[in-house]
Amino acid sequence: MNADVTVKPEKRFTGIPVAQGIAHCAAFIQYTQDEEIIARQISAEELHEEVARFETALVSTRIELLEIQRQIASAIGSKDASIFDAHLLVVEDGTLIDEVLRRLERDKNNIEYVFQEVARKYCQTLESIDDPYLRERVGDIEDVTRRVIRNLLGKAPLNPAAHDQPHIIVAHNLTPSDTAQLDRKLVMGFVTEVGSKTSHTAIMARSLEIPAIVGMQGICQEIQLGDDILIDGYNGLLILNPTHETLAEYGRLEQAKEAVTERLHLIRETASTTSDGRHIILSANIDLPEELDDIAENGAEGIGLFRTEFLYLNRVQPPDEEEQFSHYRRAAERSLPHSVIIRTLDIGGDKTNLSLESSQEDNPFLGCRAIRFCLEHVDIFKTQLRAILRAAVIGNVRIMYPMISGIEELRRANAILEECKSELSGAGVPFNPQVEVGIMVETPSAVMVADHLAREVKFFSIGTNDLIQYAVAVDRLNDRIAHLYNPTHPAILRMIKLTVDAGRAHGVWTGVCGEMASDIVLTPLLIGLGVEELSATSTLVPRVKKAVQSLNASKCESLVARVLEMDDASQILIASTAMAREQYADLID
Ligand code: PEP
Ligand code: MG
Numbered sequence: 001m002n003a004d005v006t007v008k009p010e011k012r013f014t015g016i017p018v019a020q021g022i023a024h025c026a027a028f029i030q031y032t033q034d035e036e037i038i039a040r041q042i043s044a045e046e047l048h049e050e051v052a053r054f055e056t057a058l059v060s061t062r063i064e065l066l067e068i069q070r071q072i073a074s075a076i077g078s079k080d081a082s083i084f085d086a087h088l089l090v091v092e093d094g095t096l097i098d099e100v101l102r103r104l105e106r107d108k109n110n111i112e113y114v115f116q117e118v119a120r121k122y123c124q125t126l127e128s129i130d131d132p133y134l135r136e137r138v139g140d141i142e143d144v145t146r147r148v149i150r151n152l153l154g155k156a157p158l159n160p161a162a163h164d165q166p167h168i169i170v171a172h173n174l175t176p177s178d179t180a181q182l183d184r185k186l187v188m189g190f191v192t193e194v195g196s197k198t199s200h201t202a203i204m205a206r207s208l209e210i211p212a213i214v215g216m217q218g219i220c221q222e223i224q225l226g227d228d229i230l231i232d233g234y235n236g237l238l239i240l241n242p243t244h245e246t247l248a249e250y251g252r253l254e255q256a257k258e259a260v261t262e263r264l265h266l267i268r269e270t271a272s273t274t275s276d277g278r279h280i281i282l283s284a285n286i287d288l289p290e291e292l293d294d295i296a297e298n299g300a301e302g303i304g305l306f307r308t309e310f311l312y313l314n315r316v317q318p319p320d321e322e323e324q325f326s327h328y329r330r331a332a333e334r335s336l337p338h339s340v341i342i343r344t345l346d347i348g349g350d351k352t353n354l355s356l357e358s359s360q361e362d363n364p365f366l367g368c369r370a371i372r373f374c375l376e377h378v379d380i381f382k383t384q385l386r387a388i389l390r391a392a393v394i395g396n397v398r399i400m401y402p403m404i405s406g407i408e409e410l411r412r413a414n415a416i417l418e419e420c421k422s423e424l425s426g427a428g429v430p431f432n433p434q435v436e437v438g439i440m441v442e443t444p445s446a447v448m449v450a451d452h453l454a455r456e457v458k459f460f461s462i463g464t465n466d467l468i469q470y471a472v473a474v475d476r477l478n479d480r481i482a483h484l485y486n487p488t489h490p491a492i493l494r495m496i497k498l499t500v501d502a503g504r505a506h507g508v509w510t511g512v513c514g515e516m517a518s519d520i521v522l523t524p525l526l527i528g529l530g531v532e533e534l535s536a537t538s539t540l541v542p543r544v545k546k547a548v549q550s551l552n553a554s555k556c557e558s559l560v561a562r563v564l565e566m567d568d569a570s571q572i573l574i575a576s577t578a579m580a581r582e583q584y585a586d587l588i589d
Contacts, residue, residue, distance in 0.1 A: 008228075008241040012230035016482065017236035018197050019205035020252055020257075023189035024230040024242065028167040030174075037149065040110040050104060050111040057151040062091050062146060086137065090144040096122060111153045137508030150248075162477045168231055170223045172236075176200035177313045180288065184208060189231045191238050195552050196485065198465040198476045198515050200287075200350050202445075206537045207287050207519070213238060215479040260586060264542035268299030272545045274527065278553040283338065284541055286511060289327050292334045294538045299545060302338025304461065304511040304535020305400070306331055308384065309351050318356060318380055324387035331509050332395025339396035341389050341461065341535075342438065344381065344413075346370040346402040350477055356380070365469065365476070370403035375412055385420040392432035400461060404439040405581040407452050414456070440513070442466035445497045449503035460503050461535065464514030468492055487516050488572040493525065493564060500530040511535055520547040522588055524579040525572075527553050528560030543587055550583035 025118030042050060065087050090096070096118065104561030123138045169182075169190040179201045182190075187210060195201060195214030223229065223240065230239040230250060234257075239246055242430035272282035284295050289311070295303065311319050311327060319327075331340045342441045347353060348369025356377075361367035374381035389396055401413050414437065424431045441447060442463030450460065464487060469476040471491055474484040486492070496512070503510040511533030516522050518536040520543050526534060527548070536544045559579055563572045581588055 010243050011223065011240040012244060013216055013219055013238045015191060015213040015236045015238065016197060016479065018202035018214050019212035019233050019234050021189070021209060021211030021233045022230065022254055023168055023211045025166045025168055025188050027225065027227040027229045029170045029220060029223060029225050030169050037112045037116050039113045042108050042110055047105065051101065053152060054100065054111045054115065057148050058091050060151045061144065061147045062088065086140045087144050090141055111148055115148060116145065161183055168229055169501070170219055172220055174201050176204060176325055179204045180310055180313055184203055191219055191231055193217050193219055194479055196477050196479050196482050203515065203537065204287050206539060207291055209539050247370050264313065264546055267545060268542060272548040274548055274551050276552045276554055280527060280548050282541060282545055282548065283533060283535045283536050284538035285580040286331065286538065291538055292331055295334055298538050298541040300538060300541045301333035303331060303340040303513055304533060306340055306342045307346065308343060309345055309347050312345060312347055312356065313351060321383050321387045324384060328391035328397065329394050330522065332391050332397050336395050339398055341398045341400050342403050343400045344384055345374055347373055361470060371401050371409050371413060372403065375409065378416060381416060382420050385417050388422060389420060389424060389431040389435060390429060392435045393430050398436045398438060400438045400440055402440045403442055403466065405443045405445045406449060407456070410439060410453060410456055441499050444471045444495065447498050450499045451505065454502050454506035454508045457508060459508055460499055460510040462496060462499055462510065462512045462514060464512060464516040467495060467514065485520060486569045488569045488576065489583050490567060490569065492573065493529065496529050509533065518544060519576050520544055520584065521580045523547040524551055524556045524559055525563065525576045527551055528556030547580065547584055547588060
């Protein structure tokens with residue numbers, strides 16, 4: 001770090017903490033939101049100057065793109081580098097440039113504004129044409145527009161390939177696809193301007209143990225490429241130019257947290273049984289195949305949710321049966337002697353793959369997502385089901401359908417599963433015909449007909465992330481209404497209870513695999529509600545285990561009897577936190 005950096009004043013910014021941990025290194029600004037350019041009238045004399053600025057920005061952008069192309073070609077090969085050919089064509093596009101110059105002369109606005117307007121029009125026209133190749137060009141134009149505008153504004157270039165040193169990403173937004181591609185060796189943490197605790201990006205940060213903060217509005221404007229920053233994923237703080245005192249304080253905090261982690265590590269072989277002897281199955285959620293190695297290390301009893309959609313992101317063709325079979329087989333082997341619950345493809349919502357989904361929807365979380373997509377794309381669904389059925393020969397594999405909203409969907413999915421069994425049987429391929437089938441309960445309609453559904457499944461797993469968003473009508477990604485996204489809303493507790501009771505009446509067990517299962521402040525409520533399995537983010541399993549072991553199930557039941565009478569979510573949270581703090585304050589504070 002150079003001396004100049006240390007004399008800069010320390011500055012603190014606050015956001016929503018979504019993944020614990022501390023990281024300290026240089027900032028890297030990535031995928032910033034489009035700069036909002038304000039129109040400014042210019043005089044006729046200024047016209048020449050604006051044209052000159054535009055030409056310089058185009059040249060700088062071209063140099064920047066050629067440099068990225070050179071770096072990618074030497075790092076991963078010229079084939080991948082050629083994707084930047086299309087970007088280069090945009091900066092050389094005569095029609096686009098002529099139109100900008102014509103509008104500049106006609107409207108006499110600042111060049112950034114004129115360029116942005118013309119580029120937007122171009123994109124809108126291309127978007128409206130029913131041609132996948134042209135629609136793809138929209139992304140190229142948007143990317144190049146951003147670069148040209150940043151050059152016009154004199155801001156640092158966006159150049160991910162240039163960054164081969166450890167860094168913290170500061171971005172407007174990161175999609176789950178972006179996050180799946182992060183280089184874990186170099187990305188020490190990330191901060192975004194938008195986002196929420198239950199977005200899949202946040203969920204992945206926790207799985208990958210990357211400290212992360214979201215909802216830090218305007219941060220991209222405050223931080224420059226290479227700035228010295230520290231992020232505190234416990235408290236949602238970004239500290240620009242941390243002083244020596246701050247660094248020392250964080251050094252002590254890290255030591256204290258490490259001591260807790262070491263203590264938790266010691267209980268990994270022990271059972272997750274409450275102090276009065278109720279065993280709660282404690283399994284892990286898996287997003288990416290590489291997390292499979294962590295299950296035993298974290299002391300989980302198998303996998304309660306394998307989010308298979310991550311196998312389908314960032315690629316044009318879905319994975320074939322053999323590729324999926326090898327992932328599922330590995331998951332089954334790693335979970336032994338316990339089970340793995342493989343959730344069938346839950347694409348849609350914030351996990352998008354535009355080459356699989358034919359169109360973008362206005363309300364993707366309410367659209368053709370999860371089981372709906374699979375029932376529309378039976379070939380894709382069958383490929384996955386066959387791979388699961390085959391992997392079930394090796395270990396203890398269960399199938400779980402996401403986003404079931406009624407019995408018809410369950411029956412259709414099961415009918416397709418039976419077809420897959422006949423096909424495998426006809427082809428003489430070994431498979432396990434006895435695979436247990438369960439569903440995610442994550443729509444209010446599924447809760448209300450849980451008694452019907454329970455007759456045709458072996459288990460329920462409550463997806464509280466979605467159940468809360470659908471029950472309270474609050475978009476799980478929208479930080480503006482994050483205060484309404486409330487796991488202790490009385491309606492949610494009642495829904496969990498309805499599901500558990502309906503399941504019990506039919507001999508069906510109920511687990512929770514949404515983020516509530518990883519939140520140790522809520523563990524007293526879930527145990528008290530009669531939930532039999534908790535599937536938590538793999539890295540948080542040791543904490544949840546300690547919480548379960550510290551709690552008394554009968555006392556949790558009394559707590560639930562009390563809170564079910566309450567009408568106020570915050571009072572319920574206070575009551576549950578009080579019990580949690582009484583038993584394991586060291587894990588909470
Ligand atoms: C849920 O909705 O709670 C869940 C576990 O599924 P996902 O977060 O993948 O939508
Ligand atoms: Mg869900």
